Amino acid sequence: GTIHLPSVSDHELIYCHIPVQRVTSAQNIYTYRDFTQFSYTRFKSDLMSIPWKCVIEASDINTKVDIFNENLLTLFNLHVPLKTSRFSKPHAPWLTDGIRQLFAIRQVALNNYKKSRHQVDWNVYKSIRNFVTVAVKKQQRKYYQERFSEHHNNLWKEFRNLNKTNKSKPIPNELSDVEKLNQYFTNSAARLLGDTTALETFYEGHRASSISTIFSFNTVSEDEIFRIIRSIKSKAIGIDGIGINLINWCIPYL
Template sequence: MLDRLKIAHFNTRSLIAHFEDVRQLLHTESIDILCLSETWLNEAIEDKNVVIKDYCLFRVDRNDGRRGGGLMVYIRKHLKISVSKIDVKKPCDFEYMFLKLNLGGKSCILGLIYRPPNYGVNTCIEQMDELLSQLIPTSDYFMLMGDVNVNMLDVTNRLNLCCSNYGLTQVIDVATRISRFSESLLDPIFMSFPEKKLDHGTVDIHFSDHRLVYVTVNLKIPRFKQKFVTVRNFKYFNHDMFLNDLLSLTWHDFYRAERIDEKVNLFEENIQYIFNLHAPFRTYRVSKPRAPWLTDDLRLMMRERDNAFSKFRISNSEEDRLKYKELRNNVLYRVRQKKKE
């Protein structure tokens, strides 16, 4: 299984114009997955014109006649992962593409977005909230990146608050677009699994006014050492039969014993004999570590959240959506709180 994965993004402002630079960048920076925004491709440009050896590609073009836009993802072919494009049929004021990666038994959704600067921020954030509420519950890991044209150096901005409500952490911490008069972080990387981050940063590239942003993640799942636990099995325990056998015990030897330690041993032998009949010992193999923070109360909250999500998927009503969002946010808050305890 792949242990490390380097994922990067930058705004290319025409892939055709900078195709050779992009090809060189993939190899010099050893990038496994490269996400591009503003490819400026359209349906007239075939895949064969933008193919890079040893990489497969996924693209979403802007085909409404306007110049600009477009998204592309290059994924190294030798990676032992399966990739599928998620068909999200939801009209949005920003461009997006979501891919589902199968990482050795774990699923990860990789999202790429581009919000043109003239599209309303608040409307886009509301639409993003809708997408996140649909997608995040369907995978083990979630990652979102792109050019959002919102300055993420202001950590109180609404986009950051929206994503943090879903347990996503923004890992890029320096400006990604620098002009003579301003510095801004327009190219964030949001992750639901920041604990697996090995490295992150930015790289200056001469053919774009945006820096490349990247994150390297550790995908190696630590092997849990199996252990065996022996406990009494009460699956077929019958309370009435147990009491009946307990009352039928003979205690002659117990009463004839003169020393106290003999009486204790005889008492324990009789009781254990009855327990062994009705609740014999059984050895279990524990193959997964226990999550101490996952309490019964939290399991109940998760079940209620999942039921609300299923109801919303069927009804698609605003009332059910708001109910699901409330329960989802409560679960996220409680999980974070429990993990800190």
């Protein structure tokens, strides 16, 4: 059939009903930082007491990064420790407090029937159960209609959220070492170039005379670094386990 949905398209959308077998959601593990006991005053005090001089004194850049990350992770694990939760049911944003109250009423009716085993109690439970089922479907429909109307620009993102699947694609072991990747590409370039004498001669003879600016590295101020870090929008956590929100807490005092 077709349905008129002007918030989605100027054309009527085609739909169909397909009977599918219900898939049981696999149990998922979610790791997060626990902020229930967090105190910014104590966090700031411990942050200020970290001996950052050891980072400056380290001669190797990798050692500097390791020391920096270790100090921050120790601080974070103390004040906002990692917690792990398991869940199997998908997120249901349409479950309002009213729907949850109906669930509770339905459960009471079921418990009454289990105790009495009377046909009257069973009929009461079935009536409440059917009413709750209809209420949930109406609430789902209302929720998605509002979401599609309010978030027209993110329409396809909302569609994808309707059927979330595990799209995790771990990096193969042979590609996980960035140093080896960098070494491979730099060595490949050297092998491809071979003798660069002719290339250098061509460059010197054809270099544009109108370009006088030479590429160079310049020093940056603390304000520039602060502004750049503050402008980062992504909240993704890297392989070091440190997210940008935690960095933003620390950056004013580093």
